[in-house]
Amino acid sequence: MVSFKFIHTADLHLDSQFKGISGLSDGIRSFLRESTFTSLDRLVELAVSEQVDFMVISGDVYDAQDSSLQAQLRFYEALDRLGKHGIGVYVIHGNHDPLDSPRMKTGKREHVHVFGPEFEQVTAYRRQDQRAAAVIGGISYPTAKVIENTSLRFQRDKDNSLFHIALLHANIDGDPAHETYSPCTQQDLIASGYDYWALGHIHKRQILHELPHIVYPGNIQGRSIRETGVKGCYVVQVAEDGGVNMRFHDLDTVRWFHETIPIDSIAGEEAFQTQVEERMQEISRECPGKMSIVRFVLTGRGSLHEKLEEGRIAVELLHELHRRAIRSASEPSGLAGLVWVESFDVRSGPWIDREALLKEDSFLGELLRYGQQAREDMTTRAEVLRSALNPLMANRELRMLLNETDDEECAGWLRRAEEMAVLLLAGEGGGESTDED
Incomplete structure (x- = not known):
């Protein structure tokens, strides 16, 4: 196994509206609307400065109801900037940006892999020497409401010694504060044999389990009084022996x-x-x-x-x-x-x-x-x-x-x-x- 570094992020909700706030001037309102894009820019800058090998995005890049053309263009621009530095990107879609939601058509980017509605696994490579670094498994929401326990489709390839990363947009152990989409338990995830579960959906940063790591990074920018505190992403360093070191970086403005x-x-x-x-x-x-x-x-x-x-x-x-x-x-x-x-x-x-x-x-x-x-x-x-x-x-x-x-x-x-x-x-x-x- 080779050592490598990646970023785990989720729930970008680009260009989504700030809720429950009134009395703003036009200038402040404009600043708030731009804040999710500013956090996205900081995410890209972090990936470049940390020289990560790849990035995983665990769903909800957009809000379906606020999936503006500007949000899509800014996201594609961010992907292109990552591509110029040789940083691969692996993306799943969640309940707010399912595969059937309206989006503009763009050309395929060789460094970007978007998982489809059926479970699949791909190999991620280390940026500097193109050596195989990790197996990444993922599945996107075909529609906004997925009530099946999709985690059961993830099973480690026992003949492959590479580090295994799972991308899942889900409610683990029935968090009552969020919709129960793709419901599953920590035991379901542990039993799969994967080394790192890169989760999305819950906007509160949480490390639910270690060895294997089961992680919610939270969203990159809080958008209401229900989303208090520091928001950002994890930079994850994986050692040759499979050891995991995680550092949280704030991205919010x-x-x-x-x-x-x-x-x-x-x-x-x-x-x-x-x-x-x-x-x-x-x-x-x-x-x-x-x-x-x-x-x-x-x-x-x-x-x-x-x-x-x-x-x-x-x-x-x-x-x-x-x-x-x-x-x-x-x-x-x-x-x-x-x-x-x-x-x-x-x-x-x-x-x-x-x-x-x-x-x-x-x-x-x-x-x-x-x-x-x-x-x-x-x-x-x-x-x-x-x-x-x-x-x-x-x-x-x-x-x-x-x-x-x-x-x-x-x-x-x-x-x-x-x-x-x-x-x-x-x-x-x-x-x-x-x-x-």
Whole structure:
């Protein structure tokens, strides 16, 4: 076996829309739209600087609904740049860019291999001397919904001693946050005999297993508040004895954050604004060359909560922060280090002795106990939400919006409902038990 180096990337989603962000200037919006292309450029630059032998792309180069001509042209341009440096590219298509989705026709590139709808294996070669380096197996989605366990088609060629790499776009072990396409288990992958599973579909970077390596690199650019943290790809060095060394490289130009601010010790509006601005400065220092988008999650209990519930403080501060960001973006320094506040998520509550109320034989105590049960037990939570939201399901547009919500959002609704009830009932003496019940 020869030593070699490759890049594992997935979920490029070129030119796809950024979700859940409003109030942007034209300049900032244009920068966001360009960000997936900038990350693609950085991916190519990394491949060249690292002198990798080849690159594997594990699905979702595009979004079918946003598969613009510009996205296709920029991807083909990137492929040509890699080809000029002798870097081979091996690609599968996933649920967002299946083989039957509309795309422009281009000539065949000798250094690029796109796997078809049936499982196949090809040999990848080391760039500098064209010695056989690895066997790469892969399969693309023919249509957007693949519910078959396609991993079972991967079986190592026992007569071939080369390192074996599998390209699969799949949901491993039924991750509930993503569509269950090409469902399989880690044991299915381990049993195949492959040395490295180059996965795509899940946008969170994860190494699920080592020896064999089962790896999600995540996407190269976060596109919503659900895709927080560093985004990029893995550079994988394989030694002559088959040992694997992995290094993660960030590629994103826009980074998303959840930042928590407890209100317990915040005395008033001015102190609240100071806390927010200090956190923004910390984020800017952490990501000096990037644009950052942050959602501030307000937690804890204190006197500030009632004003936050009224909405005025958060709305006015958000408007002012957006005004400053737009002005800053128009200056010569541009968007490097810019922090855009996406929203304030109020999860705080009024000051109460929660532990004491949980023990009380009162309506408020019962409400808090039921709310705690709903947070901890998914069945109870589902029953509460189904009962509360059922009247809205008759409206088609509302039904579509509700079907797009995730468990975190639903849990947030329950938290807010509980806090509003506590605020109303505690103010009316709802936490006091009497002998007249």
